[in-house]
Amino acid sequence: MPSIRIAIVGAGPVGLLLARLLLDNPGVDVTVFESDQSPSVRGQGGSLDLHPTTGIAALKEAGLYEEFLKRVRFDGEALIICDKNLIPYVNLPRAEENTSRGRPEIDRSSLREMLLHSVPPEMIRWGWRLRSIDSQHRVVFDQGTESGFDLIVGADGAWSKTRQLLSSQTPIYSGIAGISFTIPEAEERAPKGYEMVNRGSVFAYSDGKGITAQQAGDGSLDISAWYVQREDWRDHAAHDISTAQGARTQVVENYQDWDSRLIDFVRQGERPVARSLYMLPVGWKWKHRSGVTLIGDAAHVMTPFAGEGVNLGMQDALLLSRAILKASKSSDPTFQLPAQIKTFEAGLFVRARKTAELTRDMMQWWFFTDGSPRSVVEKVVIRITAFHQSGPLASAAFPFFAAGVYAYYFGFKWFH
Structure with a gap:
């Protein structure tokens, strides 16, 4: 008998990835509820770039990296960032797997299709539109009320109804x-x-x-x-x-x-x-409530101008799955689960704030700063690099890198 029952609200990439990560663990029983009537009822949006330490790391732990490689486009790393006159302040060529800069592209639809095929069809209940979750954690759908879950995970996007149980905060x-x-x-x-x-x-x-x-x-x-x-x-x-x-x-x-x-x-x-x-406001967080948590856009929706949102959400799924599995393997799973979730949420708040600050800064520089991108390109390159750097050697070398960036763009602007 499973020791922990999980309800995941939302069958987007983040909710499906969590389901996949919890699959085949006898201590956990998962049901995914999705309001869409079928996987093909609406478009899934454009292309995503996944990153090695977040999105790709989660796919590897889920055993999906080889399938990902069949769908990913390393040549999609080609990038031009320019102004209205087509002056290219960043101009990066195509890549291949062995020359990747760590940001390969995959269509949202292809990512979701891959994740859908990785879980049993019976795990997902299509057309189950969430109406509310009451104070007793009964989950009310159009079709009726479901109860008895040890954890309800809101992976239901920017306008999450699951979030309403934890906070009155809505996106701004x-x-x-x-x-x-x-x-x-x-x-x-x-x-x-x-x-x-x-x-x-x-x-x-x-x-x-x-x-x-x-x-x-x-x-x-x-x-x-x-x-x-x-x-x-x-x-x-x-x-x-x-x-x-x-x-x-x-x-x-x-x-x-x-x-x-x-x-x-x-x-x-x-x-x-x-x-x-x-x-959602930068730094927003909710007060922990046993039996309910949020991941993905439900927890930290942000604008797309740093390209980090889905990666952060996939990392949420990875770290939450580890917390749930750790509790499931204890001598008293339902007792240990709230403490594991509270620890997970504390880490999520730190990661989300860091990513939301980067996204806010990028939006501010691109859209609300005079003379952009010419006036901000050095800040952008340095800020993104700092966000992704790790290790003492990277930190020690970073001042030299930053000086090199300013020197390069001084020359570039002289000739443009």
Whole structure:
């Protein structure tokens, strides 16, 4: 008989990864509840870059690294960070597995598909929409009430209903919104843009605005146009942004002084989706409550401008699985579980704050700093490198690295 019963609310990558990590452990019984009626009911978004010490480390512990290698795109590490005039402040080439810089790309849909195939189908209850969790930890769904769980894990995203049992805090508007598009069959339909992206990504920032283009595994390009604007911007849009033509016109009118090659990404875009970016306050945490915890966006949703959100969430799943398994192997699992979860949460709060601070800084530099990216590129490179560095040798060498960054960009700006 399993000693610990777990309910995971949400079958996104983070919830599924936790389920996989707990699989085949006789001391744990897991049920995943997902509000979507099926895996294919809606799109999963664009491309993700996974990192060695977080996302990839979690996949390795889950026994999924070899399958990951079949799906990952190391050439997706190609990267251009430029301004509105296409001056490239960062320009990195494609990579291969043996030359990887530690940020290979995988489509969100492919990652979720891999994780879905790694757990028994009967573990997931599709179409179970959570309504509430009461004070007795009874989980109320449209289909009825489930109870008897030793731990309820909220992996139910930015607008988590599980979070409501722990706090009244909801995500706050970041000040940035925009419209995303897709260019299908980009090599044929948008050959110049496809060549520029180079199977990786182009991130262009200037004047509180951004245009991003990323290669997807199916040959399409995911395009987004972000800019600083009021939260109710959709109500004041000059055009009907629910149509492709209206959405394109809405964006293009705001980017008239940008290089035409960047604007072309938008002009060629289809399937517009209006998006407003929300985040939980930096440093937010909840008071521990036995029997309930959060992971992924439910615990620390943030904007995408540091590329760390999904990696942090996958690390949550890894560390939470270790805490649960440690409790399950004790002489009194249900007694030990709350203490293990409380320790896990203390570590999560530290990791989340560090990552949220990086993400806030990146957003501030790209969108809210005069002269960006020219005025901030040194800070960006140094900050990201510092975030990922580890070990005493790295720390000792870091001042020399930082000096080298400033020297390089002094010369670069002289000639540009």
